[in-house]
Amino acid sequence: EAEVAQSPRYKITExxxxxxxxxxxxxxxxxxxxxxxILGQGPELLVQFQDESVVDDSQLPKDRFSAERLxxxxxxxxxxxxxxxxxxxxxxxxxxxxxxxxxxGQGTRLTVV
Amino acid sequence: DQQVKQNSPSxxxxxxxxxxxxxxxTNSMFDYFLWYKKYPAEGPTFLISISSIKDKNExxxxxxxxxxxxxxxxxxxxxxxxxxxxxxxxxxIVGGSNxxxxGAGTRLTVKx
Numbered sequence: 141e142a143e144v145a146q147s148p149r150y151k152i153t154e155x156x157x158x159x160x161x162x163x164x165x166x167x168x169x170x171x172x173x174x175x176x177x178i179l180g181q182g183p184e185l186l187v188q189f190q191d192e193s194v195v196d197d198s199q200l201p202k203d204r205f206s207a208e209r210l211x212x213x214x215x216x217x218x219x220x221x222x223x224x225x226x227x228x229x230x231x232x233x234x235x236x237x238x239x240x241x242x243x244x245g246q247g248t249r250l251t252v253v
Numbered sequence: 254d255q256q257v258k259q260n261s262p263s264x265x266x267x268x269x270x271x272x273x274x275x276x277x278x279t280n281s282m283f284d285y286f287l288w289y290k291k292y293p294a295e296g297p298t299f300l301i302s303i304s305s306i307k308d309k310n311e312x313x314x315x316x317x318x319x320x321x322x323x324x325x326x327x328x329x330x331x332x333x334x335x336x337x338x339x340x341x342x343x344x345x346i347v348g349g350s351n352x353x354x355x356g357a358g359t360r361l362t363v364k365x
Contacts, residue, residue, distance in 0.1 A: 173353065175355075180262075180357075181357050181358070182257070182342055182355035182357045183297070183355045195351070195352075196350075196352055231297070235351060238349060238351055239284070239285040239346055242299070242353060244296030244297045245296050246295055246296050247294075249294070
C-alpha cells in the first residue's frame with residue numbers, strides 16, 4: 141500500500157540551528173501539505189502545494205521557515221534558525237484531487253533545546 | 254482564527270455503547286468534511302468523509318452526520334470498542350481549493 145514517507149522521524153536540535161524535514165508523497169498526488177501539530181492542538185496548515193506551486197503559505201512564518209517542492213514530487217521544509225517554540229510534530233500529507241481525503245505520513249517530532 | 258471547532262477535549266464511553274463526537278465550523282465555504290483518527294506518535298489516519306450535498310454517510314460502525322444550517326457535524330461510533338481509543342480530528346475543505354483545516358481534536362477513551 142502506498143504511503144507518504146517522512147524523514148527523519150525524530151530530530152533534536154539546538155536553538156538557532158538550522159533543521160530540515162523531507163517528505164515524499166504518494167505517487168501521482170498533486171497536492172502536498174505541511175502541517176505543524178503542537179501537543180493538545182489540531183494540525184495547523186503551514187503550506188500547501190499544487191504540483192510545484194505554492195497555493196497557500198499564509199500561515200508559514202516566512203522569516204524562518206521555507207518550503208519547496210522543486211519538481212512537484214518530494215518536498216523539503218526548512219527552519220533557520222530554530223526557536224524553542226518550534227518544538228512540535230511536523231506532518232506531511234498528500235491528496236490526489238479536489239475534495240478527497242489526504243493521506244498523512246508518520247510525522248517528524250522536532251525538539252528544540 | 255479557529256474555523257473548525259471541537260469543543261470537547263475528551264470523551265469517555267463504555268465498550269459497546271455509542272460514542273458521539275461533535276464538530277462545529279464557521280466558514281460557509283467549507284463543502285467537504287472529514288474525520289481523522291490519530292494514535293500517539295503516528296500521523297492522522299483518514300476515517301470517513303461527507304460532502305456538503307449529503308447529510309449522512311455511513312461506513313460500518315462509523316456514521317457522520319452533517320447539519321449545514323447549524324454548521325455542525327458529528328461522528329457516531331457504534332458499538333464502541335477499546336481499539337477506538339484515540340484522538341479524533343474533524344477537518345473541513347474549502348470548495349475548489351483543497352484548503353484543509355482541522356479542529357483541535359477530541360480524545361476518545363473506550364473502557365472495557
